[in-house]
Amino acid sequence: xxxxxxxxxxxxxxxxxxxxxxxxxxxxxxxxxxxxxxxxxxxxxxxxxxxxxxxxxxxxxxxxxxxxxxxxxxxxxxxxxxxxxxxxxxxxxxxxxxxxxxxxxxxxxxxxxxxxxxxxxxxxxxxxxxxxxxxxxxxxxxxxxxxxxxxxxxxxxxxxxxxxxxxxxxxxxxxxxxxxxxxxxxxxxxxxxxxxxx
Numbered sequence: 001x002x003x004x005x006x007x008x009x010x011x012x013x014x015x016x017x018x019x020x021x022x023x024x025x026x027x028x029x030x031x032x033x034x035x036x037x038x039x040x041x042x043x044x045x046x047x048x049x050x051x052x053x054x055x056x057x058x059x060x061x062x063x064x065x066x067x068x069x070x071x072x073x074x075x076x077x078x079x080x081x082x083x084x085x086x087x088x089x090x091x092x093x094x095x096x097x098x099x100x101x102x103x104x105x106x107x108x109x110x111x112x113x114x115x116x117x118x119x120x121x122x123x124x125x126x127x128x129x130x131x132x133x134x135x136x137x138x139x140x141x142x143x144x145x146x147x148x149x150x151x152x153x154x155x156x157x158x159x160x161x162x163x164x165x166x167x168x169x170x171x172x173x174x175x176x177x178x179x180x181x182x183x184x185x186x187x188x189x190x191x192x193x194x195x196x197x198x
Contacts, residue, residue, distance in 0.1 A: 007036040009106045016062040019159030026154040037075040041085040065179045088120035104129045109138035
């Protein structure tokens with residue numbers, strides 16, 4: 001078997017939602033990836049003050065949500081790495097551990113606009129392709145992108161984990177925002193933690 005083209009879709013997934021899954025499906029097609037891994041992050045360095053659902057809960061919900069989705073897997077690789085979870089560390093360790101894969105970093109436009117703040121961002125750009133997908137309120141100038149960075153021609157899918165958490169706190173429905181198979185579990189988990197999770 002040849003080299004496997006693997007997209008790395010990292011995030012807190014607090015919680016995972018239909019937008020994540022839909023954009024992954026679009027990127028699989030448009031970027032020509034063999035697979036996409038949802039890499040659940042124990043601690044995003046930009047969200048150190050944010051309370052998250054426990055790691056195993058976010059991981060289990062994500063795995064339930066993508067079960068049966070062709071070409072998508074949920075990955076706990078960062079759970080075994082030092083915290084906070086720096087993407088350079090994740091990618092470089094993955095490359096060493098899995099030389100049969102070629103990794104592409106998939107990030108939202110909001111993250112690209114602050115990519116210069118990422119740990120070892122220049123080394124990421126030197127070694128890995130980066131694909132940007134649209135996010136609400138974040139405009140990326142395609143003509144300004146460096147070599148190896150692509151703005152994916154996929155639609156904006158306007159769903160966010162923050163919106164979902166806030167709706168649960170207010171007692172509003174989240175139908176259509178998350179996969180039906182995890183909706184009740186998500187509501188139960190986030191109601192338990194209440195406003196401290198928002």
